[in-house]
Amino acid sequence: MEDISDREQAIELLQQLGLQEYEAKAFVALTRLPHGTAKDISEISEVPRTRVYDAVRVLESKGLVEIQHSNPQQFRAVSIDEAADTLQREYRTRTETLRDTLDTIEPTSTDVEADVPHEVWALSGTTAITSRTQQLLSEAEEEIVFVLGDESVFTESLVESLNTARKREVRVMIGTTAESVQNRVQDSLPEAEVFVSGLEWLSESAPPADDTEISRMVLIDRSTILVSTFHQTPGDEREHEQAVFGRGFDNGLVTLARRLMATGLPSVESSESTEQ
């Protein structure tokens, strides 16, 4: 009976989607019945019988349940797809309205990003990090050094951004940790200089049983760096990506990264004199 954990997951999800505990439990219970009474629902879901009525009424108002006003009352859940669609639509409209509203508030204050030295920003979540990475790549004027610590970051859209940069005469260098990946990368980006990073520690877990490993390292024009790590929380099964990025040639983080790159990749040293 693995359904037990599935049920809990479904309840959990429904709560995250805005339902109360009783509502979520009642809905999941109803999902397993063609229809049922308050008593039925109470028995399956462990929601106190007398509270089933309230819960179901709310569900009805959200279009997730239908009510038969007989005695005893009968309740039935709409189809799973219908429920999922209903919820999704609800959130879709909310995010769209939010977008519009925020646009109204902030008349897109297009102020030029002041290039304060030493700034180091922290951000998390693969989406946010990817987005920031793309932005940095699009800003590159002379050189991009991109070290792939984890193969998963090598996506179609990344290839696109790098190719776009190439067309702007930006030198693109891609570092990988495994040779296997190298070929794939070289195929996608014929004009890029691909190398196997000498930085073995990238893929090593340094402290005992540390589930953190470097996912990407991006150096833009020797003056902006972004480093992200993949962290596996012990209890949690999900993994989380975290990153820092810093600007400014004399930024400590950037300097450190420049050194590292220089050490790890001898070729960079020479390129500096030839290209800059």
Next chain:
Amino acid sequence: MEDISDREQAIELLQQLGLQEYEAKAFVALTRLPHGTAKDISEISEVPRTRVYDAVRVLESKGLVEIQHSNPQQFRAVSIDEAADTLQREYRTRTETLRDTLDTIEPTSTDVEADVPHEVWALSGTTAITSRTQQLLSEAEEEIVFVLGDESVFTESLVESLNTARKREVRVMIGTTAESVQNRVQDSLPEAEVFVSGLEWLSESAPPADDTEISRMVLIDRSTILVSTFHQTPGDEREHEQAVFGRGFDNGLVTLARRLMATGLPSVESSESTEQ
């Protein structure tokens, strides 16, 4: 300065999307700045300064804000589009996971809808009602009588369902309240019998200042009825659609509806004798 209410709306929306009050307020405040300190945010958003840190940390973990670990710390919001996309993606995956999980739990117990007489179900929300309406239309075998109380229900997909029914040899009759609508309907559904309903009370508000009016009335094979109303809550600006539907030839609600139709639309009377 209409922004004040816009700000409130944005805060409201963010809370509905799962953020806490402080988080929502802080984010909206940050949206209007290129970046800011806890103090800045506190002043704009009215969030206690000492609690800005918690709020922003949560926002960071959700990929909505970036943090500069200087002293004082600097915070900045990601772009509006990025934020909206992030939130939307989050909910999208949740609804999809929910769909899958629920499918696993309930092995789609395909039991035939027992045709219990007298059953009357209540449901609400335009989405749910539309969905149920479509289902009923697709089940029709002989006759569909559809009275449009409100023009807004006459959608493209409704036309489609009705045409599909026509192809199954189902007699389709459409009632409207205004002649203006009649033409539009007749154009879309050449094979349907369109008439102006004699039921004037449909568009009348019976009790004093009652903001409820009939939105749709569907009679399927003289044995299943769905009636929906549009209700305008006084304080609330949104309107809500509610419906009941009943099955069974001898179902009280159905009988009533049959009578009403017979009275309101003389033509139905004659068809009853010829077709049944």
Next chain:
DNA sequence: CTTATTGTGATTATTCGAGTTAAAATAGCA
């Protein structure tokens, strides 16, 4: 008419989040 079941409303307990306060860490300055 009696009893079991169903439905409604009110009540209590618990949890969670908003708001406040205290204290530690840090920076600026005499």
Next chain:
DNA sequence: TGCTATTTTAACTCGAATAATCACAATAAG
């Protein structure tokens, strides 16, 4: 260096919301 102002963290209070319980009214069944 020591002092003060500011920033940051953490702990605590209070109140609203919600889970959980209980008492009672309404209804159905025997």
